[in-house]
Amino acid sequence: MIGLVFLTIFSSLSKSPPNACQQLAPALLKHIRRTLPQYEVARTADFEKSWLSNRAPKEQTDGTPWCISGDFDGNGQTDVVLLLNHKGTITVMGFRAVADSYVHSLAFSRTDTLYRSPLQLALFRTPPGRILGGGFGDEPITDVKNKNPAVSLEFFETSSVYLYWANGRWHEVWTSD
Numbered sequence: 001m002i003g004l005v006f007l008t009i010f011s012s013l014s015k016s017p018p019n020a021c022q023q024l025a026p027a028l029l030k031h032i033r034r035t036l037p038q039y040e041v042a043r044t045a046d047f048e049k050s051w052l053s054n055r056a057p058k059e060q061t062d063g064t065p066w067c068i069s070g071d072f073d074g075n076g077q078t079d080v081v082l083l084l085n086h087k088g089t090i091t092v093m094g095f096r097a098v099a100d101s102y103v104h105s106l107a108f109s110r111t112d113t114l115y116r117s118p119l120q121l122a123l124f125r126t127p128p129g130r131i132l133g134g135g136f137g138d139e140p141i142t143d144v145k146n147k148n149p150a151v152s153l154e155f156f157e158t159s160s161v162y163l164y165w166a167n168g169r170w171h172e173v174w175t176s177d
Contacts, residue, residue, distance in 0.1 A: 020078050021067035028080060028095055031102045039091065042066035042083040042119070051122040054154045058127060065122035070149035072096070073165045081107050081123055081151050081163070085115045092123075092153060092163070094170055107163045107170040108153060120156040125149050131162045133173035142173045 024041070032039060044064055051065040062069055066083040073079055077097035084091045092108035113121075128149055134142035150164035162173040 019062050020069035020080050021062035021064050024067070024080070027100065028102055031095065031104070032084075035104065036084070036093070039084040039086045039093070042085055042090070042115075046115070046117045046119050047122065048118040048120050048156060051156075054122060054156050055124050056152070059124035059152050060127075061122075061124055065119070068123040068125045068151055070125050070151075072148055072151065074148045079165075083119075083121070083123060086111070088115050089113060090115050090119070090121070094151075094163075094165070096165075105170060107151065108161065109172065122154050122156075124152040124154060126152050126162065131164065131173050133162060133175040136174065144171075144173060 032041070042065075044066065047065040052061065055061060067080060069078050069080045071077065071079060072081070072094065073096050075096075075098070079097055080095045082093055082095065084093050089111055090113040091106070091111055093104050094107035095102045095104045126149060128147050129145070131144040131146055131150060132141065134140060144162075144164065144166075146164050146166070148165065150162050152160055152162055154160045160175050162175065164171050164173070
């Protein structure tokens with residue numbers, strides 16, 4: 001009997017939290033339908049099949065190229081960043097969990113990338129730490145110490161951009177691969 005109780009307690013402690021990208025939360029889907037009716041969640045079938053090979057060693061995935069989750073704003077709740085199809089272009093939208101609802105905002109400023117299959121980009125999660133980028137042309141080097149996970153938006157065979165939440169909004173740091 002004691003062994004059964006111990007096994008039950010141990011198994012409940014060792015369970016990892018559910019993957020927010022494997023099945024999007026009903027509240028998130030309702031929020032998208034209500035507030036962004038002309039946007040559609042990207043489909044895995046629309047992405048380059050080798051998307052996972054573009055992941056850097058420290059980057060993490062939630063199993064899809066179009067969704068990544070984490071506590072990006074540091075409020076203790078699971079946030080989600082999605083690649084959306086908006087009238088034939090790609091939009092990167094962040095959905096921050098606030099209480100039992102979501103607040104969305106544009107996570108990446110470029111909205112002119114065409115949604116054309118096979119898509120040559122993917123979202124990955126980066127652990128908290130230092131983000132170093134920029135320095136292109138006359139641009140200064142950007143050095144950010146981030147205490148929360150960030151998002152790496154990888155454009156295959158070109159560059160990538162780190163997206164991180166700070167001071168009430170999303171920020172971008174471009175890197176070169």
